[in-house]
Amino acid sequence: MSNTHTEHFVPAGWEQEIASRIDAIAQALTHMGADAALLADNIDLYYTSGRVFNGFTYITAQGQVHYYVRRPLGYENEPCVTYVHKPELIPGHLERLPHKLAMMADTMPQAQWARLRRAFDSAEAVDGSAAMRQLRAVKSGMEQQLLRESARRHVSVYKQVPTLYRSGMTDLELEIEIERQARLAGSTGLVRCHGDAMEMFMGSLLAGDNADEPSPYDFAMGGAGINLSQPVGANGSIIKLHTTIMVDMGMNYGGYMTDMTRTYAVGNVPDIAKKAHQLSVDINHRLAREGRHGVEARELYATALEMTQEAGLADYFMGHRQHAGFVGHGIGLETNEAPVLAPRSRDVLHTGQVIAIEPKYVLPGIGAVGIENTYIVQPHCLECITTMPEELHEMGKPY
Amino acid sequence: MSNTHTEHFVPAGWEQEIASRIDAIAQALTHMGADAALLADNIDLYYTSGRVFNGFTYITAQGQVHYYVRRPLGYENEPCVTYVHKPELIPGHLERLPHKLAMMADTMPQAQWARLRRAFDSAEAVDGSAAMRQLRAVKSGMEQQLLRESARRHVSVYKQVPTLYRSGMTDLELEIEIERQARLAGSTGLVRCHGDAMEMFMGSLLAGDNADEPSPYDFAMGGAGINLSQPVGANGSIIKLHTTIMVDMGMNYGGYMTDMTRTYAVGNVPDIAKKAHQLSVDINHRLAREGRHGVEARELYATALEMTQEAGLADYFMGHRQHAGFVGHGIGLETNEAPVLAPRSRDVLHTGQVIAIEPKYVLPGIGAVGIENTYIVQPHCLECITTMPEELHEMGKPY
Numbered sequence: 001m002s003n004t005h006t007e008h009f010v011p012a013g014w015e016q017e018i019a020s021r022i023d024a025i026a027q028a029l030t031h032m033g034a035d036a037a038l039l040a041d042n043i044d045l046y047y048t049s050g051r052v053f054n055g056f057t058y059i060t061a062q063g064q065v066h067y068y069v070r071r072p073l074g075y076e077n078e079p080c081v082t083y084v085h086k087p088e089l090i091p092g093h094l095e096r097l098p099h100k101l102a103m104m105a106d107t108m109p110q111a112q113w114a115r116l117r118r119a120f121d122s123a124e125a126v127d128g129s130a131a132m133r134q135l136r137a138v139k140s141g142m143e144q145q146l147l148r149e150s151a152r153r154h155v156s157v158y159k160q161v162p163t164l165y166r167s168g169m170t171d172l173e174l175e176i177e178i179e180r181q182a183r184l185a186g187s188t189g190l191v192r193c194h195g196d197a198m199e200m201f202m203g204s205l206l207a208g209d210n211a212d213e214p215s216p217y218d219f220a221m222g223g224a225g226i227n228l229s230q231p232v233g234a235n236g237s238i239i240k241l242h243t244t245i246m247v248d249m250g251m252n253y254g255g256y257m258t259d260m261t262r263t264y265a266v267g268n269v270p271d272i273a274k275k276a277h278q279l280s281v282d283i284n285h286r287l288a289r290e291g292r293h294g295v296e297a298r299e300l301y302a303t304a305l306e307m308t309q310e311a312g313l314a315d316y317f318m319g320h321r322q323h324a325g326f327v328g329h330g331i332g333l334e335t336n337e338a339p340v341l342a343p344r345s346r347d348v349l350h351t352g353q354v355i356a357i358e359p360k361y362v363l364p365g366i367g368a369v370g371i372e373n374t375y376i377v378q379p380h381c382l383e384c385i386t387t388m389p390e391e392l393h394e395m396g397k398p399y
Numbered sequence: 400m401s402n403t404h405t406e407h408f409v410p411a412g413w414e415q416e417i418a419s420r421i422d423a424i425a426q427a428l429t430h431m432g433a434d435a436a437l438l439a440d441n442i443d444l445y446y447t448s449g450r451v452f453n454g455f456t457y458i459t460a461q462g463q464v465h466y467y468v469r470r471p472l473g474y475e476n477e478p479c480v481t482y483v484h485k486p487e488l489i490p491g492h493l494e495r496l497p498h499k500l501a502m503m504a505d506t507m508p509q510a511q512w513a514r515l516r517r518a519f520d521s522a523e524a525v526d527g528s529a530a531m532r533q534l535r536a537v538k539s540g541m542e543q544q545l546l547r548e549s550a551r552r553h554v555s556v557y558k559q560v561p562t563l564y565r566s567g568m569t570d571l572e573l574e575i576e577i578e579r580q581a582r583l584a585g586s587t588g589l590v591r592c593h594g595d596a597m598e599m600f601m602g603s604l605l606a607g608d609n610a611d612e613p614s615p616y617d618f619a620m621g622g623a624g625i626n627l628s629q630p631v632g633a634n635g636s637i638i639k640l641h642t643t644i645m646v647d648m649g650m651n652y653g654g655y656m657t658d659m660t661r662t663y664a665v666g667n668v669p670d671i672a673k674k675a676h677q678l679s680v681d682i683n684h685r686l687a688r689e690g691r692h693g694v695e696a697r698e699l700y701a702t703a704l705e706m707t708q709e710a711g712l713a714d715y716f717m718g719h720r721q722h723a724g725f726v727g728h729g730i731g732l733e734t735n736e737a738p739v740l741a742p743r744s745r746d747v748l749h750t751g752q753v754i755a756i757e758p759k760y761v762l763p764g765i766g767a768v769g770i771e772n773t774y775i776v777q778p779h780c781l782e783c784i785t786t787m788p789e790e791l792h793e794m795g796k797p798y
Contacts, residue, residue: 011627042596051627054596054615072613072621072630073721103509109595110512111504111526127510176582183575188629189600196508197441197453201588214471216453222471228410228450229654229732230587231471255628322472333628 009067009075014050017142018065021048021135026063028131035098036060037128038090038116041107043192043333046255047136056087058094068093088119102128106194137330137338138352143256144376147332147354150253151374151385153185154260158388159399161247162264171207171234171245172226178205178249191250191257194334203249204233208240211368214322218336220358221248221368222322241267244367245395246360250335259331259356260386261372264395273369276361277392279311280370283359284390287328288375291355291382297339297347301327304341304359316361328357331374353377408466408474413449416541417464420447420534425462427530434497435459436527437489437515440506442591442732445654446535455486457493467492487518501527505593536729536737537751542655543775546731546753549652550773550784552584553659557787558798560646561663566795570606570633570644571625577604577648590649590656593733602648603632607639610767613721617735619757620647620767621721640666643766644794645759649734658730658755659785660771663794672768675760676791678710679769682758683789686727687774690754690781696738696746700726703740703758715760727756730773752776 010018025048029037039048039057048057048065055069068084075081082093091097101120103113106129117125139147157178164177179202183189191200198217206223215222215232224235239245248261263277283304291300304327308317318324328341331354339347339355349355358372371390375382389399409417424447428436438447438456447456447464454468467483474480481492490496500519502512505528516524538546556577563576578601582588590599597616605622614621614631623634638644647660662676682703690699703726707716717723725744729736730753738746738754748754757771770789774781788798 040595042598046628052615052630054617071615071617071721074613105510105513106508107595108509109505110502110507110509111528112595113509113512114504129510173583176579179582179588180575180579183578184572186625188624188626189578190598190629192598196439196506196511199441199589199591214473216451216470218453218470225587226585227587227653229445229651230589231451252628254626322470 009049009051009078009081011050017140018048018050020140022059022065023063024135025059025132026061028128028135029059029061029102032102032126032128032131034061034100034102034126034128037102038120039104040112041104044104044132047333055084056090058090087116091120098123100124100126102126104129104132133338136332138350139332139354139376140352143332144352144354146254146256147258147374147376148385150251150256150258151260153187153253154251154258154386155388157181157185157249157251158247158260158262161262162393162395163398165264165395168238170236170238171205171210172236174239174245175205175234175249178247182249182251185251186253187251190252192334194336198336199230200232200250200335201230205249206233206246206368207237208243208367209365210235210237211246211362212320212364218324220318220324220326220360221246221362222319239266242269242366244269244273244369244392246368246370248372256332257335258374258386259335259358259372260374261358261360261370262388262390262393263369263371264393266395269366269392273363273366274392275311276313276316276363277369279307279313280359280361281390283307284357284371284373287357288382288384291349291375291377293349293351293377293379295349297341297345297349298343301341301343301345308359313361316363318360320362320364327359328355330354331356349377351377351379355382408448408450408477408480410449416539417447417449419539421458421464422462423534424458424531425460427527427534428458428460428501431501431525431527431530433460433499433501433525433527436501437519438503439511440503443503443531446732454483455489457489486515490519497522499523499525501525503528503531532737535731537749538731538753538775539751542731543751543753545653545655546657546773546775547784549650549655549657550659552586552652553650553657553785554787556580556584556648556650557646557659557661560661561792561794562797564663564794567637569635569637570604570609571635573638573644574604574633574648577646581648581650584650585652586650589651591733593735597735598629599631599649599734600629604648605632605645605767606636607642607766608764609634609636610645610761611719611763617723619717619723619725619759620645620761621718638665641668641765643668643672643768643791645767645769647771655731656734657773657785658734658757658771659773660757660759660769661787661789661792662768662770663792665794668765668791672762672765673791674710675712675715675762676768676770678706678712679758679760680789682706683756683770683772686756687781687783690748690774690776692748692750692776692778694748696740696744696748697742700740700742700744707758712760715762717759719761719763726758727754729753730755748776750776750778754781
């Protein structure tokens, strides 16, 4: 697992992958009538080069790519790299200045946007965020391999969860042991989220009634957290008998994240918990059969809601005191990518997209129940890559 | 440590603190000729309310504050809170529309900035980032208390470092054990950074030659990391005899972070390592004596560089293959606040600012050495709050 300085700026083995991503971006630029894109966000830099660097990726509608780099040093002889200590120097290096320049308005701070507009003062600036989001949602074979490896490691971590538990533990203490296992299994720990208001540590573990604490974040579940500086997830309370523990911790490999939730029962729990948990499993299975290339994301949400209503559990669906407005989401380099499985989503599933489906129920006095899997959209179904037992598992009992 | 839903939107005990912050912001607005500020970033929301929420803080130059909230639910009866599901509804709730509205161009994405400008279409939008950064740099008594508590816990974690080490461990395995201790000591884990290109997990542990790997981030030190998706810090290599291990892991309490570095020697290390480490200690002590209210930040940098040059160690100062351009930085809600101790910094130290000073040396074939402490700027000195032994400590030997 030891990583050292690589010889080429685009890492060995990534050349073809990057070339094909650049081609797709060039086509999108042509489609939007832009001459070039200037990318600055860490996610976009990684996506277009195979590494996070400090600087900019410049891509033309003709499919040329060049990296304007501030750091790291060490790539001075690479033909695709020019070192610049400020973006104002980039136009001087270009053969032809763009007339219409795409930048990412969703992520680029206003101050940087304004500065780059001045640096490219002859160009009209247009927002390429939506196009980039759609492109990035569809994962290549190589990306799918990285996601499968993340899923494999994710499963290996979760298989240890029941035996990490000790009677009298707090939710936070259990979460910390799972975090440690995820790190030992190769997670970098960082969970990248789209949107400034979103932030997450390594995931969320919700025990008992803390699952019903409303949170400010647009995640599926809440939780009070240990502090109002970061009010989400475990809150440090002791895990009680006859409650449930929902484990929704992230994993990543090569920058690609998988999402998976499993729920554990501490001793006996009321029948409604078993029923709601089984409903979540059933919804996952049904959406995996019905989801495929060409299906509207909102149809999948509607099916999940309908099955929930038929079971009489709508009051607990995606929260109780506060409800989340979706039942699934794309995932990859960020934990909340396209498509979104929500009532008014306009997304249509496409082969190669990767989505997490998480129908969950919050039951007052008991806790949260349900599962979440990560799926690859295939032509005729959704393929689950987080394969492990889905039942409401008895905490303490090994898998 | 258990956290649950609090009754009031501004948490109990924070009322006076928040009121005085709002007053200071109102004064800054008056000074810049703005009628109001609209804040949207999680850090600014926490700073102006005592909680992270999804929504906006609206502050007038007359010192009135109101929170426009989307989530969490539960504060419907609070007089200072209005629920809005989109920002376009805010102007309809205002008695008087602003003519000049300050927003934070440093952090607000262009798309949101443009949307808010349309929502407040009669107002001129101005950038309040620099003023806010200056305000936030000076910590109140309450903030200093939170920082002192973070420092106390930080020290308790570091005291365990030497005994977490096992021969044959990788740098990453040691880092993971320290992360676990920091979490058990109450860290939320999240390290908030200013600037889109910056991101960090829980900190950095650099063993041996990995310290000399250039990183893209604007941190004091580099490291290859385990993957090019996040190329910084530990790289998974086995810790070797006769090398150094630099531990620079973050800690936080109540949202406030402290910074501290200590260095450990694995077996005997060459004299140059001991000399460079002692120089870092000496620089810290001298800057703590010479730093005070009114001193220019760049003077402190100049002193550190001068002492380094006199010792003949300039080649190794703040890196070797790649050098960082500063020797210290403000810290608080973010890990990189004002002031910056750099050659061309215009910052002047002010009583109540909190800064981390980290003169470090990267020695090829050995590793990184040096220490970092967090200090509160006092009228006549810098007060160290991360007080614990500073010498190059023998790894494995308890404190």
